[in-house]
Amino acid sequence: MKQGITNVYIATTPRYSALTIESLKTPNCSINKIHEKNYEISLDSPLIMAPDAINVFDGLVNTAVVTEKNEKAIIKVSLEYPCAYQLKVERNLPERLIIFFDRSVLTILLKDKVIVIDPGHGGKDFGRRGHINLLEKNVVMDVANYLKEELNLYGARAVMTRERDICLNTKDRINTALLLEAEMYISLHTNWDRNKKIHGAKGTYYEGQGKILCESILRELEKKPGIKNLGANQAEKVFEKIQSRHISKMPIVTIEVCTISNPVEEGWLRSPVFKKRLANAIKNGISNYFFLKKRY
Numbered sequence: 600m601k602q603g604i605t606n607v608y609i610a611t612t613p614r615y616s617a618l619t620i621e622s623l624k625t626p627n628c629s630i631n632k633i634h635e636k637n638y639e640i641s642l643d644s645p646l647i648m649a650p651d652a653i654n655v656f657d658g659l660v661n662t663a664v665v666t667e668k669n670e671k672a673i674i675k676v677s678l679e680y681p682c683a684y685q686l687k688v689e690r691n692l693p694e695r696l697i698i699f700f701d702r703s704v705l706t707i708l709l710k711d712k713v714i715v716i717d718p719g720h721g722g723k724d725f726g727r728r729g730h731i732n733l734l735e736k737n738v739v740m741d742v743a744n745y746l747k748e749e750l751n752l753y754g755a756r757a758v759m760t761r762e763r764d765i766c767l768n769t770k771d772r773i774n775t776a777l778l779l780e781a782e783m784y785i786s787l788h789t790n791w792d793r794n795k796k797i798h799g800a801k802g803t804y805y806e807g808q809g810k811i812l813c814e815s816i817l818r819e820l821e822k823k824p825g826i827k828n829l830g831a832n833q834a835e836k837v838f839e840k841i842q843s844r845h846i847s848k849m850p851i852v853t854i855e856v857c858t859i860s861n862p863v864e865e866g867w868l869r870s871p872v873f874k875k876r877l878a879n880a881i882k883n884g885i886s887n888y889f890f891l892k893k894r895y
């Protein structure tokens with residue numbers, strides 16, 4: 600039987616992004632650092648599987664491209680942040696070569712960060728309604744729950760303005776963030792347009808650091824799950840009635856995660872997997888914001 604690589608995949612846990620290379624007999628492997636965020640893994644075996652380009656975007660590993668040259672497999676890995684890695688061989692059937700990329704950078708960025716997530720609307724305020732009758736208040740609640748869960752896996756202290764189907768005013772929502780002196784306030788909504796063809800995600804920010812956060816989240820939504828970036832705009836309205844020194848320091852953003860009036864995106868919103876992907880992208884945008892902020 601021809602020897603070679605049968606399968607390549609990535610599994611993510613809060614601690615590691617594990618790149619697994621399966622074969623019947625473990626090949627010799629050399630891992631070359633091309634750049635601080637790019638590795639090239641050369642294997643002395645051909646591919647039995649088809650070449651592949653895996654869009655991972657798990658916050659650390661962006662992509663893994665599996666190709667073959669002169670009967671030898673090559674895997675190019677591109678990372679979001681430089682990190683350490685460990686190599687392990689599992690002698691089993693199939694044999695596995697696993698490269699554990701260390702995700703502690705994400706915990707360093709997110710640990711103890713108080714992040715207020717506001718699922719828009721609620722109670723008698725449904726928000727927008729899609730063509731197959733999905734309600735904005737419910738889909739943003741699902742995304743908010745996934746986002747909170749995801750952030751807290753990395754040691755953040757994510758708090759929601761509402762945990763139940765209730766209607767709150769803007770002042771109560773923002774007060775949650777002010778009382779906790781939160782690092783940021785993210786309100787989740789869906790976009791809506793009379794034109795069914797319009798699709799994508801939009802952001803609004805209230806001055807200052809909000810712009811960086813908003814753009815960072817929209818960028819991640821575009822990478823995966825591939826939501827078109829309709830742009831970030833500064834809000835016209837300011838919170839002039841709310842007197843607080845903290846409000847000027849804290850980024851306040853509204854993210855319309857996708858467009859509920861577009862039948863394709865509304866259809867996607869029925870899927871828990873899709874809503875988890877939205878939450879994962881927002882989390883990546885948040886960690887990126889903290890990374891960029893350290894540099895500014």
Ligand SMILES: [Zn+2]
Binds near residue numbers: 719720726735789
């Ligand atoms: Zn809304």
